[in-house]
Amino acid sequence: MKNLISGKKIAIIGGGPGGLTLARLLQMRGADVKVYERDASSASRVQGAIVDLHFESGLKVIEQADLMDAFKANYIVGADRYRVFEKDGTIRLDEHNKAATGTFGDVYFRPEIDRGALRNILLDALKPDTIVWDSQFVSMSREGEGWLLNFKNGSSARADLVIGADGARSKIRPYVTDITTIYSGVTIIQGEIDHPATACPEMHTLMANGNLAVLGEEKSISAQPRGDGGLTFYASAKYPENWGEDFTANEEIYDFLLEFYKGWHPTFLTLFKATDKLIIRPLNYFPLDQSWEAQANITLIGDAAHLMPPSGEGVNTAMLDALDLSHYLCNGEYPDLQSAIAAFEKHMRARGRLLAQEALDGNEIMYGPHALEALLELLSGERAKK
């Protein structure tokens, strides 16, 4: 068996779920790997809301990375429960009435974990000094058969194999392909609330540490708890491309939201006042038919490779990419790195294409006239299978 990574210096750019999972899996196979991450430290940025891992992807990878015990010790019991409302506050689904939504081993059980906790599990599993913090990649150049990487802080590093796991605005991607993103038609306005129990107590109670969704008039408000007691919310709808660029102050976005959601139950609108930083995020994706020639010593995983609108698959798929890439590099079936990377990328792009199509189809439904009934049907269908 030919292990293609032996004796090679591997640089993973980006310490998100994809990059850290890959580092863990490669280290399990004896790789010499570093992760270069732009954050100053593991504590320098709140990682966002909870994320649910799926049986056939995220959980499978956690198992393969030998981290299931750590995952079970850290997931948030019951956070996968949903409360779904109409815009006037009528409750249409309340899973908090149910005893349990499933257990490990059930195909449809999707336990939620705080993104920060997931990151810490992966970080703790890495050898000391694997992560090089405060390393924002800016450029690289060929050096012999490898690469010389340059970082914003002035440092540089050499690598034989570079893997871009640096997310939606990847700076590694242009070295692989010049294909850029397309706007999906949907924009979210995101807010973080650090102390919801005092800042918006009624919403905090309504959420009951689980998922909350309100749908109507072809728009939505959804909220998810964070592991640190805070919450993240999204006010989403279809908007023209570049919409929102004219807003100059938070107050203007706030005023817009109050007008846009006029007539919705006032409790939902308390979210908007409870944060002083409303962030406008247009949702983009890479073309479904994207393709590029594989190179010998550089590749991409996760959002950097196949950004798609959020559909609950992004973290799961980034982790699955990591598992697949570690397999392609180490399974001994390929004579050289370039053919292993070519086979991996072909497989990854095909999966990404299917998932991105599903995400786009989902957008059409979730921002269409029958969104509420569609979500209820989806949730009742999934839960019924448990």
Ligand SMILES: Cc1cc2nc3c(=O)[nH]c(=O)nc-3n(C[C@H](O)[C@H](O)[C@H](O)COP(=O)(O)OP(=O)(O)OC[C@H]3O[C@@H](n4cnc5c(N)ncnc54)[C@H](O)[C@@H]3O)c2cc1C
């Ligand atoms: C609103 C929203 C909700 C979502 N909800 C879900 C969900 O519920 N479930 C789900 O599975 N997915 C969800 N997703 C998608 C998910 O967040 C992404 O698909 C996933 O995080 C991709 O993982 P990644 O490791 O590829 O990239 P990222 O998570 O983006 O990680 C990239 C890492 O690279 C670092 N980095 C970036 N640039 C550089 C640089 N130049 N140099 C060094 N480091 C750099 C970043 O700091 C970061 O740590 C959601 C996305 C959005 C926008």
